[in-house]
């Protein structure tokens with residue numbers, strides 16, 4: 691099958707990348723990978739319609755800009771494509787996140803993810819820092835929510851760290867399906883996956899909530915997270931920049947969530963709060 695390969699450059703990466711990938715998925719693009727040159731996305735030549743680009747161009751806003759280049763390519767070998775773009779990652783010498791085609795490595799926690807999408811492979815700073823938080827903190831016998839689960843990589847590590855029961859929620863259908871596959875692949879039977887958003891949280895309660903989404907959604911849904919957090923519970927947030935930490939902290943403080951600590955990597959932040 692012949693494909694057209696697009697490379698989209700989005701600035702800044704969030705929320706641009708997330709919104710772009712969702713739109714590309716709706717438009718018929720099949721798979722995405724975030725590279726140094728931008729988000730690579732592929733669409734079958736037969737599926738291509740120039741109107742798709744009008745939709746993509748409409749996405750660009752005051753908040754982010756999108757540029758793209760494209761080329762036609764024949765017969766993609768997907769495994770080779772992923773192998774070129776996706777190397778295993780290692781977190782603090784304890785955890786590795788790899789694809790099924792990588793050779794097995796000896797780590798305390800080994801997570802195998804089919805890298806069908808860019809978010810949730812551990813390469814992004816926010817995922818990496820959230821994995822660090824999960825490695826550093828106690829998850830033994832805790833009930834956990836992974837909000838905006840992507841590939842469910844965070845829920846999978848929390849399950850491996852001893853969490854008793856976990857819910858993983860994502861608004862995106864593709865993430866929902868990919869999470870189910872990855873959970874099965876990593877034998878984490880105590881994780882349930884749901885398609886939806888904070889509206890699903892009514893009547894639910896957790897010892898720990900993990901949410902790596904973006905500034906605006908976190909601010910919008912913070913009250914729902916707080917209402918679903920047990921007293922003494924921990925909330926780990928990421929998906930926002932250093933400059934946004936004060937507004938996130940203020941929003942949390944207004945809801946009696948106390949700041950504990952934060953991590954920072956390339957301007958991205960992950961922060962821990964307790965109730």
Ligand SMILES: C[S@@+](CC[C@H](N)C(=O)[O-])C[C@H]1O[C@@H](n2cnc3c(N)ncnc32)[C@H](O)[C@@H]1O
Pocket residue numbers: 708809810811812816817820837838839840841842843844859860861862865886887888902903904907929
């Ligand atoms: C930055 S990715 C994080 C993925 C993964 N948790 C990780 O740490 O790599 C954010 C995810 O949140 C999902 N998302 C966006 N808005 C959401 C919402 N309102 N409720 C739940 N999930 C949402 C997106 O589909 C995306 O998969």
